[in-house]
Amino acid sequence: MTDSVKNNLAVEIDHVGTVTAPGCINHPGRETTLRCNRCDMPICPDCARKTPVGYRCVGCVRQQQSIFDTVVWHDYVVAAVISFILSGLAGALLVRLGWFVIFIAPTVAGIISEIIRRAIGRRRGKYLSYVAVGCMLLAGLFNLTMWGIVYLAIASTTLYARLRSVSI
Numbered sequence: 001m002t003d004s005v006k007n008n009l010a011v012e013i014d015h016v017g018t019v020t021a022p023g024c025i026n027h028p029g030r031e032t033t034l035r036c037n038r039c040d041m042p043i044c045p046d047c048a049r050k051t052p053v054g055y056r057c058v059g060c061v062r063q064q065q066s067i068f069d070t071v072v073w074h075d076y077v078v079a080a081v082i083s084f085i086l087s088g089l090a091g092a093l094l095v096r097l098g099w100f101v102i103f104i105a106p107t108v109a110g111i112i113s114e115i116i117r118r119a120i121g122r123r124r125g126k127y128l129s130y131v132a133v134g135c136m137l138l139a140g141l142f143n144l145t146m147w148g149i150v151y152l153a154i155a156s157t158t159l160y161a162r163l164r165s166v167s168i
């Protein structure tokens with residue numbers, strides 16, 4: 001312990017008189033009795049995040065979320081491009097089949113979701129399904145025939161469900 005730390009401690013104890021609650025890790029001036037139940041660091045009510053397993057500090061919450069959000073920015077670009085091009089092509093071809101599109105659309109969407117998942121190394125991301133479905137709908141704007149819309153409705157819901165599933 002250096003002299004300056006000793007002095008500071010002495011001043012603090014002298015000033016407060018008794019040992020008080022520790023300060024928040026982010027706001028050293030704020031005393032708090034709340035602690036993160038994962039890393040046990042003192043946190044003030046502003047810094048505490050209520051989770052199903054109790055109060056946690058922002059750092060721990062973020063760390064937890066990162067397990068479920070592993071995509072990097074270019075994964076979104078890859079997913080967008082694949083979805084736009086493949087779905088656009090598939091839609092343009094499938095409408096020629098007429099009502100048969102109802103049976104083919106889920107399969108096509110399943111294949112597109114699998115190609116996206118492989119292309120991005122099976123990383124996960126909260127917004128991945130929105131981006132992919134958004135681009136699928138965008139491609140569909142160039143194909144607004146009756147069967148084109150039927151294809152789009154079926155394929156987009158299938159793609160959304162596939163990309164949201166936990167097995168990503």
Ligand SMILES: [Zn+2]
Pocket residue numbers: 036037038039040041056057058059060061
């Ligand atoms: Zn923590």
Ligand SMILES: [Zn+2]
Pocket residue numbers: 024025026027030043044045046047
């Ligand atoms: Zn704080």
